[in-house]
Amino acid sequence: MKPLKLLALMVFGALGLKSHAQNAQAISLPLGGNAYSSLHQDAERTLSNRGITNWSDPKEYFTAYLRVSKPGTLVISFGDKPVAEGLSTLEFSINNQPKKISFDEGRPFDSKIGDWNIQDTGYVAITIKGISKSAGKFPSIQNLNIGGTAIEGKTAYVKNNEGNFFHWGRRGPSVHLNYQQPENVNAAWYYNEVTVPKGEDILGSYFMANGFGEGYFGMQVNSPTERHILFSVWSPFNTDDPKSIPESHKIKMLRKGEGVHTGEFGNEGAGGQSYLNYMWKAGNTYKFLLHGLPGKDSSTTYTAYFFAPETNTWQLIASFTRPQTKTYLKRFHSFLENFSPEQGDLSRKVLFDNQWICDDKGIWTELKSARFTTDDTGAKGYRMDYQGGVDNGAFYLKNGGFFNDYTPRGKIFIRNTAGKKPEIDFSKLP
Numbered sequence: 001m002k003p004l005k006l007l008a009l010m011v012f013g014a015l016g017l018k019s020h021a022q023n024a025q026a027i028s029l030p031l032g033g034n035a036y037s038s039l040h041q042d043a044e045r046t047l048s049n050r051g052i053t054n055w056s057d058p059k060e061y062f063t064a065y066l067r068v069s070k071p072g073t074l075v076i077s078f079g080d081k082p083v084a085e086g087l088s089t090l091e092f093s094i095n096n097q098p099k100k101i102s103f104d105e106g107r108p109f110d111s112k113i114g115d116w117n118i119q120d121t122g123y124v125a126i127t128i129k130g131i132s133k134s135a136g137k138f139p140s141i142q143n144l145n146i147g148g149t150a151i152e153g154k155t156a157y158v159k160n161n162e163g164n165f166f167h168w169g170r171r172g173p174s175v176h177l178n179y180q181q182p183e184n185v186n187a188a189w190y191y192n193e194v195t196v197p198k199g200e201d202i203l204g205s206y207f208m209a210n211g212f213g214e215g216y217f218g219m220q221v222n223s224p225t226e227r228h229i230l231f232s233v234w235s236p237f238n239t240d241d242p243k244s245i246p247e248s249h250k251i252k253m254l255r256k257g258e259g260v261h262t263g264e265f266g267n268e269g270a271g272g273q274s275y276l277n278y279m280w281k282a283g284n285t286y287k288f289l290l291h292g293l294p295g296k297d298s299s300t301t302y303t304a305y306f307f308a309p310e311t312n313t314w315q316l317i318a319s320f321t322r323p324q325t326k327t328y329l330k331r332f333h334s335f336l337e338n339f340s341p342e343q344g345d346l347s348r349k350v351l352f353d354n355q356w357i358c359d360d361k362g363i364w365t366e367l368k369s370a371r372f373t374t375d376d377t378g379a380k381g382y383r384m385d386y387q388g389g390v391d392n393g394a395f396y397l398k399n400g401g402f403f404n405d406y407t408p409r410g411k412i413f414i415r416n417t418a419g420k421k422p423e424i425d426f427s428k429l430p
Contacts, residue, residue: 026147028079033158033166035064035128036345041203043342049166051142052128061129063345064144065402067156067384068121072149075115076126079143085135093127094118100131103139111145118150122404123385158382165382170341172400173378173386176211177370177413179332179355185365187329189358190290191422194219194334195351195394201282202348202400204340206230209288209352210304211333214322215271217290217304218334219280228275231304231317235271236324242271249323254301257316257430274318276306284309285353289424292329300325305429316430332357332367336397337375347385347401353394354419364421369414370395372407379409393417 031051037043038061046055052062068074076092084103091098092113099114118124130138158169181187192209201221208218215233222228235242237249251272253262262274280286287307294300303319334352338344355367372388384406387398390413 026075026077026145027151027155027157028143029064029066029146029157030143030160030166031062031064031141033161033169034066035062036170036342037062040342049161051140052138053140055130055138055140056136058130058133058138061127064126064128065123065157065345066126066146067123067402067404068118068150069153069155070121070150071119072117072152073115074118074124074150075147076113077111077145077147078113078141079145081109081111082139082141084139085137086133088133088135088138089131090139091127091129091131093129094124113144115148121153123402124150125402154381156381156384163376165377165380167341168375168377169382170344171338171377172344173383174335174337174375175378175386175388175397175399176333176335176373176375177352177388177395177397178373179334179367180369180371180412181330181332181357181367182365185357186360187332187357188292188360189356189426190288190292190329190332191354191356191358191424192288192334192352193285193354194288195285195353196280196282197349197351198283200347200349202338202343202346204338204343205348205350206335206337206339207350208335208337209286210290211331211335212290212292212302212329213327213331214300214325215302215320216335217288217317219278219286220275220339226277227279229278229280229306229317230273230275232273233271233302233320233322236322245271252321252323254319254321255316256318260317262318271322272318272320274304274320276315276317278306278308280308281310287422289314289422289429290329292327294326294328295321298326299323300327314424314429328360329357334370334395334397336399338400344400345402347398347403349396349398351391351394351396353415354422355395356419356422358422366419366421368416369412372409372411372413374409389413390415 032049088103094116190210194209206220210217217231220228237245289305291303304317305314358364387407
């Protein structure tokens with residue numbers, strides 16, 4: 001009986017292994033949340049929440065990304081039948097290993113694209129190129145099915161558009177430094193120095209220097225010819241529509257610097273906003289100074305100053321009063337975000353150095369530790385191209401571009417170098 005029992009166990013085990021291999025569940029990779037056009041700024045014409053559509057230019061190509069945590073095979077097929085006209089040929093490639101797929105609307109469709117051997121963990125780039133077409137457009141593709149042993153481990157990709165995550169996921173993960181601020185200190189001033197290394201000033205980037213509990217202050221790349229120094233304060237009224245804020249909860253602008261634009265903002269909370277058009281330069285270091293002063297009534301006034309080495313002087317950006325608020329500056333933080341979904345496949349980096357707070361008695365305290373966090377795009381595991389740390393004595397943040405070496409969220413960084421206390425005569429500020 002023992003040999004028969006052993007044989008039965010061996011057969012059952014083999015069948016079980018075979019069944020597991022056959023039933024390894026494929027995943028659906030929606031191109032609307034995981035693909036990018038080579039044209040970047042013109043991508044809205046051909047890449048939408050429905051994936052690749054209206055694609056006619058053979059010079060344009062697309063790249064979709066998926067992160068795997070184990071080596072193995074990737075088996076790729078079409079999730080839905082591509083909408084094709086006439087005869088056409090596409091090329092799919094991973095690691096410069098191409099496979100050409102022909103489409104003929106008059107013949108039965110085979111959904112299989114091909115299989116690839118993935119030899120390492122990390123991000124896999126799937127490139128889609130148009131080789132030829134007899135009609136005006138290449139096939140429209142909404143999603144790809146991904147199977148194989150490489151996806152048996154943890155994978156990272158934007159799974160669906162719930163919560164508008166095709167937008168947020170394609171932007172990439174926002175990353176933050178939460179400076180460890182001493183308790184029981186009435187922080188009246190925040191000071192920070194920001195350097196964007198050359199080549200890292202990617203379009204759509206916001207390098208936020210002086211974040212606080214009620215707003216943020218930093219610099220942006222808005223277009224090839226326009227850059228902003230941006231300072232905003234949220235209203236205490238919780239809404240994304242500035243027009244719905246009652247008068248008693250509106251942010252009031254007290255004064256603004258020369259050439260500064262002021263107004264309201266919405267969509268990510270709502271409140272008062274100001275910005276200065278200033279073509280700051282990558283490689284130069286800029287200084288940010290924020291003042292927070294609680295009033296005798298239930299309001300707090302926030303004033304932002306910007307120092308550029310090109311002008312060698314402090315400039316007033318704006319001063320706002322926030323009602324229903326009585327506080328000194330709290331929750332000092334910096335962050336890096338990309339606000340242009342078309343630029344989410346490009347990497348950017350920023351250095352933050354020499355952080356200080358000054359209390360209401362004029363005593364300066366240097367801040368040398370910061371906690372690293374990400375937004376929901378990183379927390380959900382949709383994107384893992386996020387990083388932070390210390391670089392030559394300065395804190396840094398990096399995101400986008402689908403790099404592989406990520407930093408664990410929640411990690412504490414400490415910069416050991418002693419900074420230089422700011423030499424600022426507050427009475428002479430504009």
